[in-house]
Amino acid sequence: GMQFDRGYVSPYFVTDPEKMVVELEDPYILCNEKKISVMKDLLPLLEQVVRMNKPLLIVAEDVEGEALATLVVNRLRGTLKVCAVKAPGFGDRRKAILQDIAVLTGGQVVSEDIGVKLESVTFNDLGTAKRVVIDKDNTTIV
Numbered sequence: 001g002m003q004f005d006r007g008y009v010s011p012y013f014v015t016d017p018e019k020m021v022v023e024l025e026d027p028y029i030l031c032n033e034k035k036i037s038v039m040k041d042l043l044p045l046l047e048q049v050v051r052m053n054k055p056l057l058i059v060a061e062d063v064e065g066e067a068l069a070t071l072v073v074n075r076l077r078g079t080l081k082v083c084a085v086k087a088p089g090f091g092d093r094r095k096a097i098l099q100d101i102a103v104l105t106g107g108q109v110v111s112e113d114i115g116v117k118l119e120s121v122t123f124n125d126l127g128t129a130k131r132v133v134i135d136k137d138n139t140t141i142v
Contacts, residue, residue, distance in 0.1 A: 002100070003138055003140045004088040004101075004138070005088055007135050007136040007138055008022055009062070009064075009068065009086060011136070012075060012076060013134075015081070019135075023132075024083060025055065025130075025131055026128070026129075027054060027128070027129060028049060028056050028057070028123070028127070029059065029101070029132070030057070030059065030060075030125075030126055031102045031105075032058065032061070032110045033060075033061065033087075033094075033112075034061050034111075034112070035060065035061045036064075037067050038066060038067060041119045042067055044120070045122075049080065049082075050080055052123075055132075056080065057084075057132050057139075057141075058071075058082065059086075059087050059139075060084065061094070063084035063086075071084060083134055085134060101141070105128055106127050107127025108125050110125060129141045
C-alpha cells in the first residue's frame, strides 16, 4: 500500500463522523494532474461511476468551485460515494507521486501532456484499490 500526507479537501466527504474519516471500499481512483473546477469535465466519468455503484477517490492538484460543490451535494444525497484529495508535493515531484499512485493502482495519470483530457476519461484510465482511508491529514491506499 501507500500513504501520503494529504487529507480530504472537505469534511463533507466523511463517511465515519465519529472517527472523522472517509472509508472507501473497492474504489476507483482518478489521478488528475491539474485542478478540477468545472463540473462538465468530470460529468461523463461520474455518470459511469454512479452506474457501476462504486466509490471514487479523486487525487488532483485541487478540486474546487463548482466541481467540489457538486461532488459534495452528490455525496450528501447518497448518489455517489466520493472523496477528493489534493495531490502531494509540487511541480515535478507532484507529477512523480501521481505517477506512483497510478502505477500502484493500475491506472494512469490524466494529463494533457500525454493528450488525455478529463472529459474523455474512461474506466481504463482509473486505478483501483481494496480500500482507501482518508483523514484530515493523510490518505492511505491499500
